[in-house]
Amino acid sequence: MSLIVVGSMAFDAIETPFGKSDKIVGGAATYIAWSASNFTKPIKQISVVGGDFPQEELDALTKRGVDMEGVQIKKDEKSFFWSGKYHLDMNTRDTLETQLNVLGTFEPVVPESFQGAEFLMLGNLAPAVQLSVIAQLKQRPKLIVLDTMNFWMEIALLELQEVISKVDVLMVNDSEARQLSGEYSLVKAAKKILSTGPKYLIIKKGEHGALLFHKNQVFYAPALPLEDVFDPTGAGDTFAGGFIGHIARTKDISFENMKTAIIVGSAMASYCVEKFGAARLREITKDDIDARVEEFVQLVNFDIALTN
Amino acid sequence: MSLIVVGSMAFDAIETPFGKSDKIVGGAATYIAWSASNFTKPIKQISVVGGDFPQEELDALTKRGVDMEGVQIKKDEKSFFWSGKYHLDMNTRDTLETQLNVLGTFEPVVPESFQGAEFLMLGNLAPAVQLSVIAQLKQRPKLIVLDTMNFWMEIALLELQEVISKVDVLMVNDSEARQLSGEYSLVKAAKKILSTGPKYLIIKKGEHGALLFHKNQVFYAPALPLEDVFDPTGAGDTFAGGFIGHIARTKDISFENMKTAIIVGSAMASYCVEKFGAARLREITKDDIDARVEEFVQLVNFDIALTN
Numbered sequence: 102m103s104l105i106v107v108g109s110m111a112f113d114a115i116e117t118p119f120g121k122s123d124k125i126v127g128g129a130a131t132y133i134a135w136s137a138s139n140f141t142k143p144i145k146q147i148s149v150v151g152g153d154f155p156q157e158e159l160d161a162l163t164k165r166g167v168d169m170e171g172v173q174i175k176k177d178e179k180s181f182f183w184s185g186k187y188h189l190d191m192n193t194r195d196t197l198e199t200q201l202n203v204l205g206t207f208e209p210v211v212p213e214s215f216q217g218a219e220f221l222m223l224g225n226l227a228p229a230v231q232l233s234v235i236a237q238l239k240q241r242p243k244l245i246v247l248d249t250m251n252f253w254m255e256i257a258l259l260e261l262q263e264v265i266s267k268v269d270v271l272m273v274n275d276s277e278a279r280q281l282s283g284e285y286s287l288v289k290a291a292k293k294i295l296s297t298g299p300k301y302l303i304i305k306k307g308e309h310g311a312l313l314f315h316k317n318q319v320f321y322a323p324a325l326p327l328e329d330v331f332d333p334t335g336a337g338d339t340f341a342g343g344f345i346g347h348i349a350r351t352k353d354i355s356f357e358n359m360k361t362a363i364i365v366g367s368a369m370a371s372y373c374v375e376k377f378g379a380a381r382l383r384e385i386t387k388d389d390i391d392a393r394v395e396e397f398v399q400l401v402n403f404d405i406a407l408t409n
Numbered sequence: 410m411s412l413i414v415v416g417s418m419a420f421d422a423i424e425t426p427f428g429k430s431d432k433i434v435g436g437a438a439t440y441i442a443w444s445a446s447n448f449t450k451p452i453k454q455i456s457v458v459g460g461d462f463p464q465e466e467l468d469a470l471t472k473r474g475v476d477m478e479g480v481q482i483k484k485d486e487k488s489f490f491w492s493g494k495y496h497l498d499m500n501t502r503d504t505l506e507t508q509l510n511v512l513g514t515f516e517p518v519v520p521e522s523f524q525g526a527e528f529l530m531l532g533n534l535a536p537a538v539q540l541s542v543i544a545q546l547k548q549r550p551k552l553i554v555l556d557t558m559n560f561w562m563e564i565a566l567l568e569l570q571e572v573i574s575k576v577d578v579l580m581v582n583d584s585e586a587r588q589l590s591g592e593y594s595l596v597k598a599a600k601k602i603l604s605t606g607p608k609y610l611i612i613k614k615g616e617h618g619a620l621l622f623h624k625n626q627v628f629y630a631p632a633l634p635l636e637d638v639f640d641p642t643g644a645g646d647t648f649a650g651g652f653i654g655h656i657a658r659t660k661d662i663s664f665e666n667m668k669t670a671i672i673v674g675s676a677m678a679s680y681c682v683e684k685f686g687a688a689r690l691r692e693i694t695k696d697d698i699d700a701r702v703e704e705f706v707q708l709v710n711f712d713i714a715l716t717n
Contacts, residue, residue: 189593285497288636309617312634321631321708326620328596360711400629401709403668 104141104349105215105242106133107234108224108338109204110148110158110172111181115334115377116197118189122332125378126158128181129224129248132335134167135382136342136369137222139390141349142166145215147234149207152176161383170212178203191330192307211237219352222345223247223268224338228260235267244354246270247299248341251277266298270359272341274305287312288319301359303344305337313363315356322363323400325371325393332377336370339382343369368393412449412657413523413550414441415542416532416646417512418456418466418480419489423642423685424505426497430640433686434466436489437532437556440643442475443690444650444677445530447698449657450474453523455542457515460484469691478520486511499638500615519545527660530653531555531576532646536568543575552662554578555607556649559585574606578667580649582613595620596627609667611652613645621671623664630671631708633679633701640685644678647690651677676701 108130115122130148137144144167150159152175159169182200187193209230221242223231231247247268253261254277265271271294275287282290291302291314302314308330313320343366344359351358371393375381416438423430438456446452452475458467460483467477487510495502517538529550531539539555555576561569562585573579579602583595590598599610599622610622616638621628651674652667659666679701683689 286636286638288634306617309614310629310631319634319708320711321618321634322711323618323629323631323709326596326627326629328594330594357712364711400627401631403628403630403672404665 103143103145103215103218104137104220104222104345105145105147105171105211105218105234106130106137106222106224106342106345107147107209107231108133108226109181110150110154111183111204112153113182113334113378114184115332116186117191117332118187119329119331120377122377124182126155127183127335127378129226129338131158131162132338132373132379132382133222133224133342133345134162134165135379136339136373137346137349138162138165138167139369139387140343140346140365143168145171145212145218147171147209147211147215149173149175149203149209151178151180151203154180168214171210171215173203173207173210175203185334187333191333209234209237216240219243220345220349221245222341223264224341225250228253228257228264231264232260232267235264244269244348246272246341246345248272248337249277250274251280254280262297265294268299269354270301270303271299272303272305272337274307274337278302278304291319301356303363305340307333307336311340311363311367313356313359315359318356320356320360320363322360322367323397324367325396325400327371327374330374333374334377335379336373339373340366340370342366364394364397365390368397411451411453411526412445412528412530412653413453413455413479413519413526413542414438414445414530414532414653415455415517415539416441416534417489418458418462419491419512420461421490421642421686422492423640424494425499425640426495427637427639428685430685432490434463435491435643435686437534437646437649439466439470440646440681440687440690441530441532441650441653442470442473443687444647444681445654445657446470446473446475447677447695448651448654448673451476453479453520453526455479455517455519455523457481457483457511457517459486459488459511462488476522479518479523481511481515481518483511493642495641499641517542517545524548527551528653528657529553530649531572532649533558536561536565536572539572540568540575543572552577552656554580554649554653556580556645557585558582559588562588570605573602576607577662578609578611579607580611580613580645582615582645586610586612599627609664611671613648615641615644619648619671619675621664621667623667626664628664628668628671630668630675631705632675633704633708635679635682638682641682642685643687644681647681648674648678650674672702672705673698676705
């Protein structure tokens with residue numbers, strides 16, 4: 102059983118209505134690894150960092166069972182950097198600065214020891230990089246999950262559509278699903294997107310939860326109503342990590358199990374937003390996760406017998 | 410067992426991105442009665458209409474077990490009229506025209522035969538009218554439910570707060586909960602609002618479902634993802650009607666049963682939006698309602714055993 106994770110490992114500087122972070126460690130693959138490593142080992146990480154990326158961060162992930170053989174360290178270059186500012190609703194944000202740095206020329210190399218992995222999580226990254234990883238795998242994983250964002254729809258739509266056509270599960274947010282499909286209704290958007298390749302579509306709606314579409318079936322996972330959302334950065338990646346981590350642990354790629362995986366991902370994301378960056382993800386235990394999943398059960402549970 | 414419904418019975422003219430209605434029958438109490446009459450009889454209606462209100466509409470409701478003794482008919486005046494235009498997202502709308510007409514001078518009179526009702530549904534209306542009805546009841550109902558809107562927060566806040574302090578369940582939408590509490594976080598908003606009187610707060614989030622808050626408990630009911638939302642007018646009233654109809658039928662005012670009532674209300678609302686006005690509500694049968702409730706069960710059902 103193994104899981105390959107592809108994505109950025111990087112620095113972020115974040116402003117929210119509640120505060121401002123220094124330059125802290127972030128990146129899709131970082132959040133995914135912190136999240137998924139609660140459920141499955143080893144995680145085979147594919148990414149690129151500069152000489153400025155802290156060794157202790159790599160060590161901390163290694164300790165959690167994340168195999169760094171696929172992480173290129175370019176000593177003389179700088180890591181990817183993003184800074185952004187969230188609006189009051191925390192669902193929208195402005196990018197203040199983007200420095201591509203090592204990501205600008207990233208050519209992923211899949212180590213031989215990563216071949217034969219059963220699960221592939223393509224975190225948010227250039228579609229060309231995602232395609233290259235898929236092409237390098239000698240055996241198609243049992244399940245390929247793709248997370249992406251509007252940025253790639255704007256600058257690399259054709260490549261993105263090619264990746265989408267090759268994956269089993271696509272994750273986007275609601276406005277991205279609308280942008281990708283040209284349909285306002287999410288049900289219509291889902292139908293169109295599912296006709297282009299993926300068997301499953303997950304539409305993330307932030308504080309409004311997430312929808313899973315498969316054929317004519319749909320599942321609605323709530324988000325936990327939170328008193329404070331401190332920093333939403335990485336929540337989507339953390340969700341993806343919990344989702345694929347649960348799938349990799351159970352090795353069950355049925356629609357039924359994907360519903361549960363979405364609840365697990367939602368529980369992980371609800372922890373992520375409690376502190377800046379991945380700080381909260383570094384603290385939580387299996388008991389914390391179990392307790393949060395149980396909160397989701399209580400949140401949606403109702404006695405249908407009462408309707409009769 | 411009996412239920413009093415208070416609210417407007419009126420005319421609406423509606424524009425949506427999908428079409429434009431003529432002047433059609435609407436009003437909070439109309440939608441509530443069409444919805445609740447699927448579950449409980451008799452419904453004791455308190456409202457006011459002008460001589461222009463169609464007798465066949467009153468007759469159709471009477472046939473469904475709605476007692477019209479509390480509906481004043483002012484032959485020489487005109488019914489309340491509202492016209493509005495929905496934006497593409499169908500969650501927001503502009504009011505084009507409001508003619509208060511008979512509503513402007515409405516003084517509700519609770520008929521003697523309505524006394525002793527167990528349930529009171531205060532549909533959206535001037536807080537002064539709602540207060541008058543409460544004051545006229547010799548025995549406090551077992552459960553009082555209040556639906557209101559931002560309009561009254563702006564022009565009659567003190568009276569509205571007085572009504573709120575006297576009810577058991579308050580229903581508002583998310584932006585109204587924020588406006589009423591001054592809190593952006595809905596969890597914080599709920600805490601504040603619950604401290605002012607109601608034991609239960611339902612926050613309606615349109616296509617994102619509804620939240621039920623009670624003490625430290627919370628329940629999240631999804632909305633059914635719909636391919637087309639044709640006309641959202643009356644959806645909130647229809648939700649309220651399904652909610653109170655289910656409660657009145659089961660006579661169970663526990664938190665557990667309120668969750669189920671919210672699912673029933675959501676199912677009713679999902680039908681309401683399929684056609685202009687209350688047209689769809691006039692067509693549906695018990696089988697339709699059962700089938701829709703079952704869709705909600707499927708929509709949120711997941712196997713938590715899979716997480717262990």
